[in-house]
Structures are given as structure tokens and as C-alpha cells.
Amino acid sequence: xxxxxxxxxxxxxxxxxxxxxxxxxxxxxxxxxxxxxxxxxxxxxxxxxxxxxxxxxxxxxxxxxxxxxxxxxxxxxxxxxxxxxxxxxxxxxxxxxxxxxxxxxxxxxxxxxxxxxxxxxxxxxxxxxxxxxxxxxxxxxxxxxxxxxxxxxxxxxxxxxxxxxxxxxxxxxxxxxxxxxxxxxxxxxxxxxxxxxxxxxxxxxxxxxxxxxxxxxxxxxxxxxxxxxxxxxxxxxxxxxxxxxxxxxxxxxxxxxxxxxxxxxxxxxxxxxxxxxxxxxxxxxxxxxxxxxxxxxxxxxxxxxxxxxxxxxxxxxxxxxxxxxxxxxxxxxxxxxxxxxxxxxxxxx
Amino acid sequence: xxxxxxxxxxxxxxxxxxxxxxxxxxxxxxxxxxxxxxxxxxxxxxxxxxxxxxxxxxxxxxxxxxxxxxxxxxxxxxxxxxxxxxxxxxxxxxxxxxxxxxxxxxxxxxxxxxxxxxxxxxxxxxxxxxxxxxxxxxxxxxxxxxxxxxxxxxxxxxxxxxxxxxxxxxxxxxxxxxxxxxxxxxxxxxxxxxxxxxxxxxxxxxxxxxxxxxxxxxxxxxxxxxxxxxxxxxxxxxxxxxxxxxxxxxxxxxxxxxxxxxxxxxxxxxxxxxxxxxxxxxxxxxxxxxxxxxxxxxxxxxxxxxxxxxxxxxxx
Numbered sequence: 220x221x222x223x224x225x226x227x228x229x230x231x232x233x234x235x236x237x238x239x240x241x242x243x244x245x246x247x248x249x250x251x252x253x254x255x256x257x258x259x260x261x262x263x264x265x266x267x268x269x270x271x272x273x274x275x276x277x278x279x280x281x282x283x284x285x286x287x288x289x290x291x292x293x294x295x296x297x298x299x300x301x302x303x304x305x306x307x308x309x310x311x312x313x314x315x316x317x318x319x320x321x322x323x324x325x326x327x328x329x330x331x332x333x334x335x336x337x338x339x340x341x342x343x344x345x346x347x348x349x350x351x352x353x354x355x356x357x358x359x360x361x362x363x364x365x366x367x368x369x370x371x372x373x374x375x376x377x378x379x380x381x382x383x384x385x386x387x388x389x390x391x392x393x394x395x396x397x398x399x400x401x402x403x404x405x406x407x408x409x410x411x412x413x414x415x416x417x418x419x420x421x422x423x424x425x426x427x428x429x430x431x432x433x434x435x436x437x438x439x440x441x442x443x444x445x446x447x448x449x450x451x452x453x454x455x456x457x458x459x460x461x462x463x464x465x466x467x468x469x470x471x472x473x474x475x476x477x478x479x480x481x482x483x484x485x486x487x488x489x490x491x492x493x494x495x496x497x498x499x500x501x502x503x504x505x506x507x508x509x510x511x512x513x514x515x516x517x518x519x520x521x522x523x524x525x526x527x528x529x530x531x532x533x534x535x536x537x538x539x540x541x542x543x544x545x546x547x548x549x550x551x552x553x554x555x556x557x558x559x560x561x562x563x564x565x566x567x568x
Numbered sequence: 569x570x571x572x573x574x575x576x577x578x579x580x581x582x583x584x585x586x587x588x589x590x591x592x593x594x595x596x597x598x599x600x601x602x603x604x605x606x607x608x609x610x611x612x613x614x615x616x617x618x619x620x621x622x623x624x625x626x627x628x629x630x631x632x633x634x635x636x637x638x639x640x641x642x643x644x645x646x647x648x649x650x651x652x653x654x655x656x657x658x659x660x661x662x663x664x665x666x667x668x669x670x671x672x673x674x675x676x677x678x679x680x681x682x683x684x685x686x687x688x689x690x691x692x693x694x695x696x697x698x699x700x701x702x703x704x705x706x707x708x709x710x711x712x713x714x715x716x717x718x719x720x721x722x723x724x725x726x727x728x729x730x731x732x733x734x735x736x737x738x739x740x741x742x743x744x745x746x747x748x749x750x751x752x753x754x755x756x757x758x759x760x761x762x763x764x765x766x767x768x769x770x771x772x773x774x775x776x777x778x779x780x781x782x783x784x785x786x787x788x789x790x791x792x793x794x795x796x797x798x799x800x801x802x803x804x805x806x807x808x809x810x811x812x813x814x815x816x817x818x819x820x821x822x823x824x825x826x827x828x829x830x831x832x833x834x835x836x837x838x839x840x841x842x843x844x845x846x847x848x849x850x851x852x853x854x855x856x857x858x859x860x861x862x863x864x865x866x867x868x869x870x871x872x873x874x875x876x877x878x879x880x881x882x883x884x
Contacts, residue, residue, distance in 0.1 A: 236576065273628055305610075350615060403729075406732065407644045411838070412648045412850070442648070446646045446648055446649045447572075447644070447646065447649065447651075449820075450818075450820070450828075451815055451818045452817045452818035452828055453818050453838075454817040454838065455838070459817055462715075462733060463733055463734060463817075463828075465727065465733070466728075466732065466733025466734075466735060467729075467732060468728075470733075
């Protein structure tokens with residue numbers, strides 16, 4: 220009995236070994252045809268022959284992207300379209316915040332594309348160069364930072380930048396900001412410290428309200444002020460913030476406009492300095508807290524991995540078809556043309 | 569069938585034993601060494617974890633801006649701006665754990681007493697697996713159950729103005745449900761292990777069923793029950809997904825269960841969820857929290873083992 224068991228187990232093990240040895244030898248032969256370039260026929264992108272190799276269905280392999288949770292919905296949509304147009308490889312997008320995205324891009328060098336809701340910092344660009352990566356930026360659109368309260372909130376409709384700074388730092392109750400507002404504690408929901416949205420808010424709103432000894436806006440003081448506030452909840456996941464703000468008439472939060480648009484029924488958006496965020500005010504820069512959205516890569520990555528170059532080209536060409544629907548605002552044609560120029564220089568075509 | 573096989577085994581036993589002594593069987597050696605490696609592997613993993621935790625936590629405590637006393641007594645946790653007081657995280661862990669135990673101990677014990685003293689064999693055989701299904705539900709599911717069912721329920725009872733959308737109370741309640749089967753199952757084993765003769769003696773003296781259960785069986789099984797409770801507490805302290813989803817996402821120094829507050833585990837999850845760079849002080853700080861958690865649960869487990877040994881009643 221027992222001997223039989225051993226024999227059958229032995230046979231089983233051998234069988235598994237043989238089978239697994241067969242596996243890999245079979246795959247390479249199967250992969251070869253996939254690599255042969257598909258001749259360019261009819262195209263949606265500019266029909267210049269050399270670009271045929273950058274069509275979605277002409278490239279293969281994986282694309283690894285990570286970064287801003289603000290850019291995430293846009294990149295996700297573009298990646299969807301990219302796959303619909305025939306890209307068969309794997310495209311991953313991690314929504315981890317702009318700072319963490321650059322960490323992976325510049326320090327660990329793991330990603331091909333870094334999404335960011337702010338321009339790369341000098342220190343980040345330096346660490347990129349230290350590992351031989353010269354970051355190239357492609358501007359893909361504009362976000363109007365949405366300052367939102369719950370739809371149950373009946374008192375707040377408009378704030379000034381100074382009031383905003385107060386709401387997110389020293390004010391304990393709403394009545395501390397404006398006497399007419401209720402005497403209820405302010406519940407704050409903000410993006411985590413490594414998100415570009417947080418950095419941007421600190422730079423645009425908190426720093427100007429927190430001057431240093433020399434009377435200049437101070438980033439560190441602004442950051443300390445907002446992080447020291449009471450009833451503060453932070454998350455890198457914007458949906459957590461949406462849910463939090465929605466939950467109480469005395470809650471307030473801020474995040475990318477797309478997340479407001481997705482949940483417009485349950486949230487009220489505040490106008491800032493009497494300007495309501497919309498396509499026009501974001502584009503002509505009258506809305507005081509609108510900001511550029513970027514994707515970053517390098518010329519070397521784009522040359523070594525044609526699929527990355529193809530995705531960026533596709534992104535730049537088609538972003539304006541989708542961006543309003545995702546919830547952001549288009550960058551001007553001049554800006555997009557400049558990004559396309561950068562692309563052409565990078566791939567040498 | 570099984571009995572027959574057993575019988576054969578017993579008869580054949582002496583012969584086989586001789587064969588074992590004479591012949592060196594390679595299969596046996598291989599299996600023995602595999603088993604040894606399996607055991608060694610778990611020990612090695614533990615050593616590795618302790619080493620890594622200790623190393624990274626040391627990096628944190630060595631920093632000039634960190635001070636052990638302030639770490640243990642500070643009431644603000646915001647590493648980004650140099651505030652390292654673990655108390656807000658610790659109180660949140662305390663509140664969720666206390667609420668969970670308030671739910672799990674009475675219900676778990678009651679279930680255990682019912683299963684071991686009152687239930688017929690048939691009911692027991694159906695109820696126990698059902699109870700254990702509770703333990704098999706993924707904790708993330710419990711988390712969303714807390715956030716989307718228990719929180720709205722609490723808010724409809726106490727009012728939206730009092731209960732925040734993220735609150736430690738609902739996380740604690742649901743955690744109690746999660747831990748209930750653990751306590752019920754271990755306690756029931758302990759109650760079952762009390763010899764029948766004790767019960768019969770009590771019945772003989774005229775005790776009612778309830779008296780036997782409460783005054784005889786329960787005290788006799790106390791060591792096992794205490795161990796179950798302490799294991800439950802360690803489980804509650806270490807529980808992560810429920811609190812990460814439902815308890816809140818910001819350190820908040822409060823004992824109010826209706827307010828949002830982040831527990832130690834919840835904070836680690838949020839911070840390690842990718843929003844921090846590896847060489848920042850925030851990153852090192854999560855290992856200090858991890859070390860605290862590890863020491864807490866280790867202490868509790870040691871205490872529970874002591875209790876079991878010290879208060880075990882021997883009936884042989």
C-alpha cells in the first residue's frame with residue numbers, strides 16, 4: 220500500500236517536472252510572430268509613415284506607470300482607449316501620489332512613465348539624473364482644484380483664499396471663519412502629504428497665509444499649519460475623501476476636479492474668490508487654484524521601449540477627446556504642440 | 569472499514585518495526601528533513617521579521633528629532649512636521665479593541681456555554697460550522713460592512729451630528745463580530761474539556777443546569793477562557809483592514825468612539841500604501857509603530873500562556 224503511494228507520488232513529481240520543462244520551450248516559438256511589425260495601413264494618428272511603428276497595435280510589451288491620483292482617471296481612460304485601438308501588452312497605472320510616483324521613477328527607476336499633478340521638483344530631477352534618467356515633461360491638461368462641502372451644507376458657497384487657509388489650519392469652528400457660519404467644528408478631509416494635490420494646496424493657499432520672518436510665503440510653515448489642524452483626515456485615495464466630506468454638513472475637503480464631477484450630486488463645490496471652476500476659468504487662469512497635469516518619461520526609455528513612446532504619442536494626440544469627460548480641462552493647443560515637439564525630438568522622428 | 573484497517577495495522581506492527589530498524593529508508597529521511605525545514609522556516613521567518621523591525625525602528629529612534637519619552641507620551645502624530653507622539657494612534661487602537669471585546673467576550677462566552685452545555689449534538693454540529701464561517705469572511709468585507717451598514721445604523725440611532733462618517737465605534741463593533749467565533753470556539757473547547765464527572769457530581773447535589781454551567785464548568789475552564797480572551801485581544805490589536813476602511817484616516821487623540829481616529833495598524837496601512845518615499849522619516853516611523861504592535865501582542869501572548877499554565881485545573 221504505502222510503497223504504491225510512493226511510486227505514484229514519484230510518477231506525479233516526474234510528470235510535473237517534465238510538463239514544466241516543456242512549457243517554456245514552447246512559448247518562445249509562439250511569441251515570435253507577435254513581434255513582427257504590422258505594416259501601417261490606415262491610421263487615426265498623423266499618417267506619416269515613420270510613425271506607423273508607434274501605432275497601438277504595432278507595439279507590444281509592458282508599460283509601467285505610477286504617480287498622481289489626480290492624473291490617474293485620465294491615464295486610465297487613455298490606457299483603455301489605447302487597448303481598444305489594439306495594444307495587447309500590459310499597462311499598469313498605480314495611483315500613489317505624485318511624490319511617490321517620482322520616487323519610483325527617479326530613485327528606484329521602476330516605472331516608464333510618472334504621472335504628476337505638479338512639475339517635477341529640482342531635487343527629484345537631480346535624483347533622476349543620478350540614475351541616468353533625464354526627465355521629459357509632457358503637459359496633458361489642466362485641473363481646477365475642487366474645494367467641496369457636503370450637499371447637506373447650506374451655509375458655505377464661496378470662500379476667499381485667506382479664508383481657505385484659515386479653514387484648513389487655525390479655525391476650530393466654522394464660526395471662527397465667518398461669524399454667520401454655525402458654531403460647529405470643521406471636519407477636514409485632505410489628500411496625503413505625498414500627493415501633488417497636497418503640495419499644490421500648500422503652495423497656493425497655505426504658504427501665502429503663513430509668512431516667515433522675512434515676510435515671504437513659507438512652504439514649511441504652511442505645511443506645518445495644515446498638518447497641525449484638528450479633525451484632520453488624510454488619504455491618498457480620493458474616494459475616501461469624497462465619502463468623508465459627503466458624510467457631514469460640517470466637513471470640507473479638496474481634490475482634483477474629476478472626483479467632484481463624478482460625485483457632483485452628493486457634494487457642493489465652493490467658488491474661490493468668487494470664481495466658479497469651469498472650463499473657461501481654468502483655461503484663462505482666473506480660477507485661482509487651477510494647475511497643470513503632466514506625464515513624465517525620458518528619451519532613453521522611449522527609444523528602448525517603443526510601446527512607451529507609442530502610448531505617450533497616443534495620449535497627446537487623443538487626450539482632448541476625453542479630458543472633459545474625465546473631469547479635467549484641456550491644455551491649450553500651443554501647449555500640446557510643444558509636448559508633441561518634445562516627443563518628436565525624444566524619439567528622433 | 570476504518571476499524572478493520574486499524575486492526576490490521578496493529579497486527580502487522582511488530583514486523584514493520586523490525587524492518588524499520590534494520591533498513592535505512594531514504595524516503596523516511598527525506599520526509600523528516602522536509603518536516604524539519606518546514607519547522608525551521610517558520611522560526612527563521614520570525615527571526616527575520618524581528619530583525620528587520622528592530623533595525624528599521626532603531627533607524628527611527630536614532631534620529632536626533634525623535635525622543636523616546638515624547639514618542640510614548642506625545643499626543644500628536646504627524647511625522648511630516650516632526651510630531652511623533654504615538655498616543656493618538658494608541659488610543660484609537662485601545663478604543664476599537666475595547667469595543668470589540670465588549671461585543672466578543674459576552675457573546676462569544678454565551679455561545680460557547682450554549683454549545684457545550686445546552687445544545688444537542690445535532691444543533692451543535694450545525695451551529696459550530698456556521699459560527700466558524702464568520703471567521704472565514706475576509707476582513708475587507710467586514711470593513712465595508714462597518715462603513716456601509718453599521719455606520720449608517722449608528723448615525724440613524726445617535727444622529728448624524730454626533731456620529732462621524734468614519735468612526736472607531738463601528739469598526740470596533742464589527743471587529744467584535746469578527747473575533748466572536750475565535751473566542752467562542754476556543755472557550756467551547758475549554759468547557760468541553762471539563763470532565764463529565766464534575767458535572768454529574770453537581771447534578772447529584774441538586775444543582776440546576778444553569779448552576780452547573782456557571783458555577784462548576786465555567787470556573788473549571790477559566791484558564792482556557794482567559795487564553796481565548798487574550799488571543800482575542802491580540803487579534804483585535806492587530807486587525808487591520810476593518811479599521812483601515814471604517815475607523816478613519818487621520819491620527820486623532822480622542823476616546824470618543826463616534827469620532828474618526830486612525831489606529832496603529834490603520835496608519836501603517838495608509839502610509840505604506842505607496843504615498844511615502846522610502847528614505848523619509850515617515851517611512852521609518854511606521855517600523856517603530858510596528859515594533860510597538862509586535863511587543864504588545866507578544867506580551868499578551870506570553871501572559872496568556874502564563875495564565876493557562878498557572879490556573880489550569882488538573883482533573884486526572
